[in-house]
Amino acid sequence: MESLEQQFTSVLAEIEVDGRPLPETEIVHSCVVNNDFAKFTIVLPLESRLRQILPTQIEENIRNLPSISRVAVEVLEKAPIDDEPEENKASIPESEKSRQARQPQRTAYLQNYDAVLAVASGKGGVGKSTVSLNLALALQQKGFSVSFFDADIYGPSFPIMTGLRGVKPELREENLMPLEVMGLHAMSIGNLIDDEAAMVWRGPMVHQAVEQLLRDTAWPGGDIMIIDMPPGTGDVQLSISQFCELAGAVVVSTPQDMALVDAYKAITMFSKVDIPIVGIVENMSYFACPHCGEKTAIFSQHGAEEACRKYEVPFLGAIPLELAVREGGDLGKPLMNQAPSDSPAAEAFRLIADNVISSLDDLY
């Protein structure tokens, strides 16, 4: 009977790259198997068009094998420096080795934080930036030391949301000093370059910019780093998952089906690179009339809660549509930084902060 390694080699040989069977190229760096789970690490330059297609092809071919039911493909730009000996590649490791090897090999910035959390969504405009910043403030009000990284290279909203538009960080001995605002240490590309300059950047430039901001900022370290991600599942998401050891991702969605389909895409993307989902936040969940208190579910309601049950991830809470949330964002005075607020949205952010902490406790 063929060994698993032989089976892998023969199904991967069905994939051709520039006229050669995949196993004869240098692309597949390593493979780790744990019961029915196989994780491949492949190495492709950032500009390679194969990044879009090869992971799916590998997944499909490997999943055809009867002994494998789950496949993940991690795409790295370069082979990890601490390379495994040649003979260990594509073999079935003992359990401890497999556990260690399953930890993705990443360049780890932000190691001086206890937990690095990405706030993400598949769809744009669902309130990631609003949730990231107010969640960061709610966590800080609970006594955690929190930093904030605006990773939305294409459309940074941190400068407007905090009133720091046009404020440049200080440069000290080639390090960028984080901006200090509302008790947070923060950095955003929006404080370094003109508003529209980054819009035209393509993959490699974005990757470099993310690395520079992570590496060259004198991050003070602390309990929690919140990363506000751009929408979707593109270059920045990939860069962040390679550069930081993320403790988990908080996925933001609105309650409509379409937004939830995109939220699922985000969940799938993170699980492919072994990043746990801390949970889903349902934003713009309902509108509570400030005059009569009646609740109207403008975008329908409870969609995210149902999705959480379906995908078996924690539900972190529902934030209502509130004028003060929108105005706070536009005026640089986030809701959680306004005078003690007991509005439903403020209560929701506090509850979500608690749920994030307990979800992290359950994960680690």
Ligand SMILES: Nc1ncnc2c1ncn2[C@@H]1O[C@H](COP(=O)(O)OP(=O)(O)OP(=O)(O)O)[C@@H](O)[C@H]1O
């Ligand atoms: N709960 C809420 N109540 C009222 N307005 C909200 C709420 N959440 C977000 N908004 C408003 O919706 C708009 C979009 O929110 P935000 O910029 O946070 O979304 P985003 O997901 O970060 O967008 P992008 O995908 O462009 O980064 C903003 O004007 C924001 O103030």
Ligand SMILES: [Mg+2]
């Ligand atoms: Mg945003």
